Amino acid sequence: MSDEAITAVQGGELFGLEGLGWDAGWADLQHDAEVGAGTDPRAGRIARTHRVGFDVFTRAGRLFAVTKARQRDPMRAPATGDWVVLADVADIDEPVIAGVLDRRSAVVRRDPADRAAPQVLAANADVVAVVQGADRPINPRRLERQLAVAHGSEARVVVVLSKSDLDPDGDVARQLRQAAIGQEVLVTGANSGVGIDELDAMTEGCRTLVLLGESGAGKSSLVNAVLGHEATAVGVVREGDSKGRHTTTRRTLLPLPTGGALLDTPGVRAVGLWPGWADLDAVFPEIAEAAESCRFSDCSHRREPGCGVTGAVEDGTVLADRIEAWRALDDELEATRTEVERKDWR
Structure with missing residues (x-):
């Protein structure tokens, strides 16, 4: 998205932070963070990150800000959606x-680079929409990964089917509901307007809605439909496999004229899970329910006697492919924990 597009969405030089979700709780945190911050401390919210700095919404408009030093802890580094305290520092022009105010939520995955580290995709989301396109078959395993990351944020999670005009018989919508067991599902169409009011309503009360999904899933079209004008380029997908190119290249916070914000993300190819920020129970509610009857509280749902989950698989309450998917994700999380422990020890 261009700087001009962000300015157009912002709607002028002055922008009320309350429209982006600023409240008394954030103000209390700001007061604590201002101690020793520098000259003229003021609050802002990160709209977009760059290699050398950040676009930040403030009461005086959109500013470009920097950090004095690179944060070694990826979880403490500023991310799109963060509330921050800006200050003027001698010998630094910007x-x-x-300070970064304590987050209320965070969408976190394992860094796709080959290292044991987390990556914050979005901060302070109130709702995370996991977007699936009706122009491609539903991949249950990919969906489960995306849902695990979304639920790990502790925000409300909604599965959104886009491009519903390409699914006139509702076959893909039925596949999605079968794969998204226990999830809230919303069917939308940017061209037809189906479900757009419901999607827009998720930002009421100055809430932030994050759109998460693979390239070509229709996120940019949904952003434009909610905003009511084209703020984001819409990409072309290949006819053969419905794969899309990245039309959103950076995570971007877009204020809405009536309050609230959309946080658009580039297509997510790698969805690695990060311990503490992935919720398997929310993705596999039938397994979590069956686990309540396990004989042992630390049951791994594999070979233990009296396992309620293996019993549920045998009687058909839990599908075999679902428990296999759960085990694969659980194993991945355990492997990452081990990798992190070894890294910390070194």
Whole structure:
């Protein structure tokens, strides 16, 4: 998205932070963070990150800010959606991010680079929409990964089917509901307007809605439909496999004229899980329910006697492919924990 597009969405030089979700709780955190921050401390919310700085919405408009030093802990580094305190520092031309306010939620995955580290995709989301396109078959295993990351944020999670005009008989919608067991599902169509009011309503009360999904899933079209104008380029997908190119290249916070915000993300190819930020119970509610009858509280649902989950698989309450998918994700999380422990020990 261009700087001009962000400015157009912002709607002028002055933008009320309350429209982006600023409240008394954030103000209390700001007061604590201002101590020793520098000259003229003021609050802002990160709209977009760059290699050398950050676009930040403030009461004085959109500013470009920097940090004094690179944060070694990826979970403490500023991310799109973060509330921050800016200050003026001697010998630095741009405002400096003096502090990041404690997050209320975070969408976190394992860094797709080959290292044991987390990556924050979005901060302070109230709702995470996991977007699936009706122009391609539903991949249950990919969906489960995306849902695990979304639920790990502790925000409300909605599975959104886009491009419903390409699914006139509702076959893909039925596949999606069968794969998304226990999930809230919303069918939408940017061209027809189906479900757009319901999607827009998720930002009421100045809430932030994050759109998460693979390239070509229709996120950019949904953003434009909610905004009511084209703020984001819409990509072309290949006819053979419905794969799309990245039309959103950076995670971007887009204020809505009536309050609230959309946080658009680039297509997510790698969806690695990060311990503490992935919720398997929310993705596999039938397995979590069956686990309540396990004989042992630390049951791994594999070979233990008296396992309620293996019993549920035998009687058909839990599908065999679902428990296999759960085990694969659980094994992945355990392997990452081991990798992190070894890294910390070194």
